[in-house]
Amino acid sequence: EPEVTQTPSHQVTQMGQEVILRCVPISNHLYFYWYRQILGQKVEFLVSFYNNEISEKSEIFDDQFSVERPDGSNFTLKIRSTKLEDSAMYFCASRGQGDRSPLHFGNGTRLTVT
Amino acid sequence: EDQVTQSPEALRLQEGESSSLNCSYTVSGLRGLFWYRQDPGKGPEFLFTLYSAGEEKEKERLKATLTKKESFLHITAPKPEDSATYLCAVQARTGTYKYIFGTGTRLKVLA
Numbered sequence: 498e499p500e501v502t503q504t505p506s507h508q509v510t511q512m513g514q515e516v517i518l519r520c521v522p523i524s525n526h527l528y529f530y531w532y533r534q535i536l537g538q539k540v541e542f543l544v545s546f547y548n549n550e551i552s553e554k555s556e557i558f559d560d561q562f563s564v565e566r567p568d569g570s571n572f573t574l575k576i577r578s579t580k581l582e583d584s585a586m587y588f589c590a591s592r593g594q595g596d597r598s599p600l601h602f603g604n605g606t607r608l609t610v611t
Numbered sequence: 612e613d614q615v616t617q618s619p620e621a622l623r624l625q626e627g628e629s630s631s632l633n634c635s636y637t638v639s640g641l642r643g644l645f646w647y648r649q650d651p652g653k654g655p656e657f658l659f660t661l662y663s664a665g666e667e668k669e670k671e672r673l674k675a676t677l678t679k680k681e682s683f684l685h686i687t688a689p690k691p692e693d694s695a696t697y698l699c700a701v702q703a704r705t706g707t708y709k710y711i712f713g714t715g716t717r718l719k720v721l722a
Contacts, residue, residue, distance in 0.1 A: 501654075528708065539713065540655065540698065540700075540712040541712075542709040542710065542712075545709060547708070553708045553709055555709070590654075597643040599643075599645050599660050600655075600700075601657060602654035602655045602656070602657075605653070607652075
């Protein structure tokens with residue numbers, strides 16, 4: 498069964514450093530998402546991406562965040578200058594073309610900012 | 612504002628003891644309601660989609676139902692391997708792409 502893959506599984510970085518989280522969505526999916534989950538809290542929407550542009554973003558997704566689809570298979574989330582409060586699990590998800598298609602998630606990247 | 616509330620926060624069951632998890636939602640028109648299972652350190656795993664009131668979906672020991680204000684995930688004769696966090700998410704109809712998640716119910720099934 499096709500799946501969403503994310504790398505790395507765990508990233509440790511120092512405050513103020515830039516990080517790039519990588520995702521390979523399911524190959525025939527067209528809608529891509531990033532969510533985050535702080536330990537013990539809910540899964541929170543960050544951004545959705547379709548047709549090479551951001552379709553929607555949350556208040557969390559400020560100027561420190563950016564997304565990119567650099568080629569036909571990868572989808573990345575960049576955090577320019579990490580803060581302690583960015584420590585969380587970051588999940589990539591993708592979905593098919595139908596309006597009511599479910600999201601399919603990767604297993605996440607655990608980001609630890611020290 | 613669109614909201615999803617799940618209850619209870621945590622639930623402990625004996626193996627074979629059936630129960631139900633609740634997901635209440637307030638959205639400006641519902642496009643779809645989704646149930647997921649999440650194991651520790653993993654991403655949410657899709658279980659069911661429900662579109663309209665009265666709809667039901669089943670998979671093994673799980674059955675999801677939907678009304679105009681809430682959804683239930685019924686677990687019949689659970690086994691220890693059903694232990695996980697169960698998440699509910701909604702997609703609103705008003706031209707939004709995002710899926711809004713509840714805080715989940717942590718289920719522990721004891722042998």
